[in-house]
Amino acid sequence: MKKTYQPTEAQIAAAKEKRAALCRATAPFKRIVEMNRAAALASQAGAEPAKVAEILAGVPAKFRGCYTLNACLEVVYCEQTGQTEFHTFNDWKAKGFIVRKGEKGFVLWSTPKTFTFETGTVDAKGEPEKETVERYALAYVFHAGQVRPIEAPAEMVG
Numbered sequence: 001m002k003k004t005y006q007p008t009e010a011q012i013a014a015a016k017e018k019r020a021a022l023c024r025a026t027a028p029f030k031r032i033v034e035m036n037r038a039a040a041l042a043s044q045a046g047a048e049p050a051k052v053a054e055i056l057a058g059v060p061a062k063f064r065g066c067y068t069l070n071a072c073l074e075v076v077y078c079e080q081t082g083q084t085e086f087h088t089f090n091d092w093k094a095k096g097f098i099v100r101k102g103e104k105g106f107v108l109w110s111t112p113k114t115f116t117f118e119t120g121t122v123d124a125k126g127e128p129e130k131e132t133v134e135r136y137a138l139a140y141v142f143h144a145g146q147v148r149p150i151e152a153p154a155e156m157v158g
Contacts, residue, residue, distance in 0.1 A: 018138060022107050029072035032063050040067070070108045077106050083143035097147040105140025112136050 007015070039055040056064060062079075066072045078084055086106065089099055099105075112134045119129045 015138075018107065022109070022138060026069040026073065026109070029063070029066070029069050032059050032072060033067060033069060035059050036063070036065065036067050073106075073108055077141075077143070081143050081145065083145055085144045086141040088139060088141055092142060092147050093150075096150055098150050099142050099147050103142060103146040105142050108139050108141055109136040110139035 035055055035058060039052050039059075042055060043052050062075055063072055066075060074086060077086065087095070089105075092099060113136075114132060114134050116130050116132045119131050121129045123129050
């Protein structure tokens with residue numbers, strides 16, 4: 001029989017806090033992303049370079065070309081660590097590396113995931129009503145300084 005995992009109240013609270021912290025961290029970048037996108041659209045529509053420059057006037061140079069919140073976060077993480085290559089745990093593993101024990105990941109927004117849950121009400125047929133929402137979960141990435149090559153077992157070397 002398959003057991004379903006149920007997180008504890010402490011785990012739920014910690015996850016909510018991490019999500020709230022990421023929301024706070026990305027809030028200042030929303031305007032930057034909007035301005036970069038507006039400038040790109042104006043440029044594609046044939047706007048004068050002066051108009052594009054006017055749109056980008058409030059965007060710091062290091063964030064120009066950042067069209068997502070994650071791209072802005074990556075710029076910040078690169079500045080903090082001096083590293084330029086970030087990947088998820090599984091991506092590093094596929095490349096032949098393993099994350100060193102005790103290393104903490106850098107948080108980003110993951111691709112959207114769809115969740116369906118019961119609303120607590122019933123429809124005309126007596127069936128429970130369900131609501132489907134799309135949410136961005138948290139994803140963790142590690143930089144090149146946090147990983148080491150996977151070593152082959154001794155019996156395989158040779």
